[in-house]
Amino acid sequence: MNTLVALCAVGAEKILGNEIKHLGYKLAGNRPGRVTFIGDDDALFRTNLCLRTADRVYLQMAEYNASNFDELYDGCYEIPWQDFLKKDSRVVIDKVRVYKSRLNSEHSIQGMIQKAIYSKLGDVWHIRSMPETGEQVDVRVYMDEDKALILLDLSGLPLHKRGYRTDGGIAPLRETTAAILLQEMMWRRKTPLHDPFCGSGTIPIEATLYAFNIAPGFGRRFALENLPIFDARRAEELKRAEAELIRTDVEVRITGSDIDPAAVNRAKKNAEYACVMAGRALHMIDKSFHVPRPDFIQSDFADLAAPYESGLLLCNPPYGERLLNEEETRELYKNMSSLWTEFPGWDLGIITAAEFFEESFEHKANVIKALKAGNLDTKFYEFKRGETVRKDGEDRRVDRPQRRNNYSENKNRRPHNGPEKF
Secondary structure, three states, rough: OOOEEEOOOEHHHHHHHHHHOOOOOOOEEOOOOOOEEOOOOHHHHHHHHHOOOOOEEEEEEEEEEOOOOOHHHHHHHHHHHHHHHOOOOOEEEEEEEEEEOOOOOHHHHHHHHHHHHHHHHHHHHHOOOOOOOEEEEEEEEEEEEEEEEEEEEEEOOOOOOOOOOOOOOOOOOOOOHHHHHHHHHOOOOOEEEEEEEOOOHHHHHHHHHHHHHHHOOOOOHHHHHHHOOOOOOHHHHHHHHHHHOOOOOOOOOOEEOOHHHHHHHHHHHHHHHHHHHHHHHHHHHOOOOOOOOOOEEEEEEHHEOOOOEEEEEHHHEHHHOOOOHHHHHHHHHHHHHHHHOOOOOOOEEEEEEOHHHHHHHOOOOEEEEEEEOOOOEEEEEEEOOOOOOOOOOEOOOOOOOOOOOOOOOOOOOOOOOOOOOO
C-alpha cells in the first residue's frame, strides 16, 4: 500500500476527502490545503484521472524527524530513489513549505534535499553526476514542527488543467474550484443549472462532466507516466474501467450566458473539446454516445428570467482583474439582485474576492465559505431558498417567494431555454 497526499484549495479538504473515500481509499488525516490517504498501486494513476477537486497528487516518499540539516539529509538519502527515477531524470525541488521548524530557510532545505537525492543515485548507479537530459521530476518538501515530509509529484501540470480549455479569457475560474462549488451546493444532475457570467464556460462544463460521470483527467497526461513505476498496461485498463462508468442514461439542463459574445464563443469551444474528450473515452470501449454540450447564449444577466420553477444559479461574477474599479463592482453586485427576483425558486451560489459583496447584493447568505486557491482569497456565498440564514442578532429565515406561473411574462426578459422535461 502507498501513502499519498492530494492538494486542494484551503477550505475544501472535507470535500476532497469525501471524493477520495468515494474512490474506495482510506483517509489518513489532513492539514490546510492537503489530504493524506492510503491507496493501492492503482491509486497512483486512478486518483489523477478521477479526482475533480484535487490540485495535485503526490506519493509520500518519507516522513521523519529533522531538527538539523544532518537529519534532513540522512532521512532523504535513505529513500530508494533509484526505484522511482530514471538515470536521465532532472530532479527539481519545486517548493518547500515551512511551519514552526528550526530549519526555516527554504533555499537551504531545497539545496540539501537535492544533494541527498543526487548523492543517493550517484552512489547506487556509480556515476559522478546526473546527466539531467530526461523528463523533469518534481519533489516537494514540507517542514512541519521539525518533521520532514518528502513528496514525489505524480500529476505534473496542476490537475485543474483538464486539457479542454484552449482560452480562459481574463481571470478564469479554476476547474477544480468550479467542481468544489458544485459539491458545496450539493448539486444534483436532475437540477437545472445556469451560470449568468459563464466566461470560458468552466462551471457548466464541470457540471456536465460530473452529471455524466466523466472522469476529468481523460484529456491529459500525468507526470507518473514518465516514472519507471508507471504501468502503462494497467493504466489503460483503469481508463477503460472509468469509461464504462460514464452515464449515457441521463438528461440534464445545464446552461450558461455572458454579455460578451467572445466569452460565449470561448465557452462553446471549450465545451466542445471537453465533450469530444469524453467521446474518445467511450470509443475506447466501443460505445458511441454524443455527450450533450451545455447550452450557451449571449445575454446580459439583467435580461434573464427563470425558465423552470427551481434550479441553481452558480457563478463567478467579475471582480479585480475583470472589472475596472470598486465603484463599478459595487454597482454590478447591486444590480445582480435582479437574479434573486427573476429566479425566485432557485438557489444561488456566488464566489468572489470582494469583501463587500453581501452588502452590495442586499441579501444575506445562508452560509459563507472561505476558499483559498493559490494566492487568491475568496468567499463563497450560498443562498438557499427556505433555509435559515446566518444569525445576526436574531435567527432569520429566507422565505420561498410565491412561484409565478409564467417566468417570462415580462417580454423584455429573456428566458434561457432548455429541454422541457428530463
